[in-house]
Amino acid sequence: MQLFFLGTGAGVPAKTRNVSSLVLKLLDELNEMWLFDCGEATQHQILRTSLKPRKITRIFITHMHGDHIFGLPGFLSSRSFQGGDTPVTLYGPKGLKFYIEACLNYSRTRLTYPIEIVELDPYGGEIQLPNKWKVTYLPLNHGVLSFGYRIEEPDKKGELLVDKLAEYNIPNGPLFGKLKRGEIVELEDGTILNGKDFVGEDSKGRIVTILGDSRPCDNLTILAKDADALVHECTYQADETSMAHSHFHSTSAQAATVAKNAKAKNLYLTHISARYLGPDAKALEDEAKSIFPHSHLVYDLNEFSIDYRK
Template structure:
């Protein structure tokens, strides 16, 4: 049951030799999703082997370091004879700009592209297995973050109890019970699903803020999240600059993660001023966790890093 996050671009507005502009690839049960598409995203996808089977692109806002990779990506998909439709989701008021990017240079893609404006607090993508929802963020333009939340899974089936205590023979009855249907045994006994099936087990949650100041909406969106990817453009000594540019510091990101109870925090959108010392941001965030006794994990991903997100109950 795959839920894999690949960090394609982790820099701030200015790329560095090591870090490209913002882009995150997510493989969710084999469906490929892209969150933001900074300059050079298609090359990062080649470099790190994510593949190009994207079905949906989600844009947090329209600043260049989050969208300028879109024209090249669309044209390359077209040159490779793509036929499948691609959906691009952006914040309110973004459709015109996204359309211009899709058709940059007069290019007219030969595959269907749907552009969808989504307001914060709505569902951008609904699947039986998961949803991608939006939440409000605070940047210098219309912006929003995204929550990928899996549906609850069925509870565990207690095979030992079914066989040894209730004398239910292995076979179709097990499937019916696990599917929520009662079954009647040969002796007339009716066994209800709750007798052999445990409570529903939570799915996994990944939250991506894009560029933002620390906001209460993120705390709510990231409650008990398995992975929170949060803007951490600056270190603590640049807190004033963070406020001026509507970004967050690593300390602020850590406070949000702590309050939300997020299990892992990925610090991203790293300013080029920390090109050689991104470890400072990680250290500051870890100090917040340590001082509060919070046992969450924190890291600064490099471009190309992959994170496999496990189920909350670990053993799946």
């Protein structure tokens, strides 16, 4: 599981940062990828990577501001020309369906794959997905309806410790399956083995929280609780609280406080104003780290692995 940031800027594209978009890579887990927001020129950013648009099966939109959706019609259209023939499901606030259908209709775009558009309950809810994956969403505080998403992976059963079994010379077959299920088996020579002794510990499923634009509010912390990775906007410096509030955004210090209160493992700061370059951008990270040490200022095309907790 990896987070791949395609665009980390706020408002408008800049030379150093494109507008909001990121991919949650679940290739090892589900052989698919999920896209969160799709700002202008997201498909251009993808061309600079090894990402395959046909692997993107779900798209989650946080809110309907242009810097989060203007790249969506182009991406959906281009996916048809890049070998994409599998269905795509889109989730987001009310208005998403009208926006996509209008763009496709007026541009006479015909997709080579089916799409489903799910407009979410403005009060929040859960999206139940195959293989026991779950996405919880709640409204934030951003002037327009803006969602935060909490992605929960199912717990992973312990792996069979094949090296530990090597000394018993067990042939491939049903015995391995029984041992992996923790059952007791008897070998041909009368040796009794307890499968529980040959299975590693279960791994608790990872939690990834991806938040839309927002002022500080309780739902940020609820969604971020115990997250292994928390993606939080960081539009302003810590001393610009008043400006952040007036524009329905958060500061570096406010993002770090959410991570600290939620007991998250790592905080990734994105949605950075184009005003912050070089040392000024680094200052955002330093401000956050003074509150939450595991804070990371994110740049376009950065990728981060999300490991299981030990």
